[in-house]
Amino acid sequence: MNLRDKIESFTREKGVIYGCGSAEPFYEYADTLSRTVPFVNYRAEERMYPDLTLAGAKGLIALGLSYNNSYERPQDDKLYAALSEGAVGEDYHTVMIRLLNELAELLFKGTEYKYRCFCDTGPLSDALVALRCSLGCAGLNHAVINERFGSMFFIGYIITTAELEPTNKPQNRCNNCGICVKACPSGALGYDGSFNYEVCVAYLTQKKGIIPDEFKQAMGTYIYGCDICRKVCPITPEPVYTSGCAYPEIAELLNLSNREFQGRYGNTAIGWRGKRTIVRNALIALGNLGDRRGIALAERFLTDNAEELRDAAAWAVKQMKKED
Numbered sequence: 001m002n003l004r005d006k007i008e009s010f011t012r013e014k015g016v017i018y019g020c021g022s023a024e025p026f027y028e029y030a031d032t033l034s035r036t037v038p039f040v041n042y043r044a045e046e047r048m049y050p051d052l053t054l055a056g057a058k059g060l061i062a063l064g065l066s067y068n069n070s071y072e073r074p075q076d077d078k079l080y081a082a083l084s085e086g087a088v089g090e091d092y093h094t095v096m097i098r099l100l101n102e103l104a105e106l107l108f109k110g111t112e113y114k115y116r117c118f119c120d121t122g123p124l125s126d127a128l129v130a131l132r133c134s135l136g137c138a139g140l141n142h143a144v145i146n147e148r149f150g151s152m153f154f155i156g157y158i159i160t161t162a163e164l165e166p167t168n169k170p171q172n173r174c175n176n177c178g179i180c181v182k183a184c185p186s187g188a189l190g191y192d193g194s195f196n197y198e199v200c201v202a203y204l205t206q207k208k209g210i211i212p213d214e215f216k217q218a219m220g221t222y223i224y225g226c227d228i229c230r231k232v233c234p235i236t237p238e239p240v241y242t243s244g245c246a247y248p249e250i251a252e253l254l255n256l257s258n259r260e261f262q263g264r265y266g267n268t269a270i271g272w273r274g275k276r277t278i279v280r281n282a283l284i285a286l287g288n289l290g291d292r293r294g295i296a297l298a299e300r301f302l303t304d305n306a307e308e309l310r311d312a313a314a315w316a317v318k319q320m321k322k323e324d
């Protein structure tokens with residue numbers, strides 16, 4: 001079997017999508033790569049030149065792992081927060097890196113080719129690698145859109161010294177309908193394709209510290225990530241079925257000790273962010289639910305040592321009392 005056939009059969013068996021491309025520098029995205037990106041510590045040159053990460057890099061392989069689980073909110077009257085569906089279950093970074101390593105070993109073990117695998121925390125932009133490898137096309141929702149997985153999939157990639165035949169360019173699936181722009185609760189997306197990450201709920205839920213009041217409402221009940229602009233896109237992803245729940249009960253969450261939080265979320269995508277930020281978000285979610293039953297829950301944090309928790313609790317209590 002040649003490399004392409006091996007990739008084809010591996011990805012079919014694992015239920016993931018793939019694309020291949022060259023590891024030429026990303027000159028065509030020079031403007032984008034010179035901008036600041038949240039949570040990214042690589043220099044612009046490292047983001048531009050794959051061979052700074054792997055000497056002699058020639059090829060890229062991108063994989064896409066769907067997370068369109070369509071979890072249902074429980075039908076009782078408890079107070080629930082929401083997680084991005086991609087944050088449920090085992091941390092997707094771990095799952096993706098495992099897949100990438102398995103594939104790379106299958107392709108390159110015993111050959112002279114070298115490789116490195118990355119997901120989310122690598123030097124290259126996952127989205128730009130996905131576009132280069134024709135895993136999909138760019139959507140107005142600022143995600144890569146694939147015919148089969150819509151825009152609800154994680155991207156991981158292999159940089160290798162092997163040369164790979166590039167995957168054919170996909171048909172452009174985004175029709176600029178603007179549904180995602182309209183549905184975005186924070187105005188982060190523009191009809192002109194612009195994206196303001198600083199007001200994006202996915203970013204705000206991960207950012208540490210006090211959330212300014214003008215952004216709190218847009219966060220709704222999300223305590224980690226936001227799926228709205230991907231869910232509303234009419235390029236519908238194929239559903240996947242993974243057990244789990246994207247709706248943590250807020251009272252239970254606020255009562256977790258540090259140890260219990262680690263036990264519950266330590267090996268999920270949320271684990272790295274730590275309990276304090278997630279608790280802050282849960283307090284904001286209470287405020288946005290506006291249900292008076294949450295007042296006592298939030299009041300316990302009015303005297304907390306962490307100022308972002310005191311701030312979020314005070315805001316939430318004010319919101320819940322407003323509903324009278």
Ligand code: SF4
Nearest residue numbers: 184200201226228229
């Ligand atoms: S993730 Fe949420 S807040 Fe961010 S652009 Fe999409 S809809 Fe808007």
Ligand code: SF4
Nearest residue numbers: 139174177178180233
């Ligand atoms: S909702 Fe419409 S404009 Fe937005 S990404 Fe999907 S197809 Fe494109």
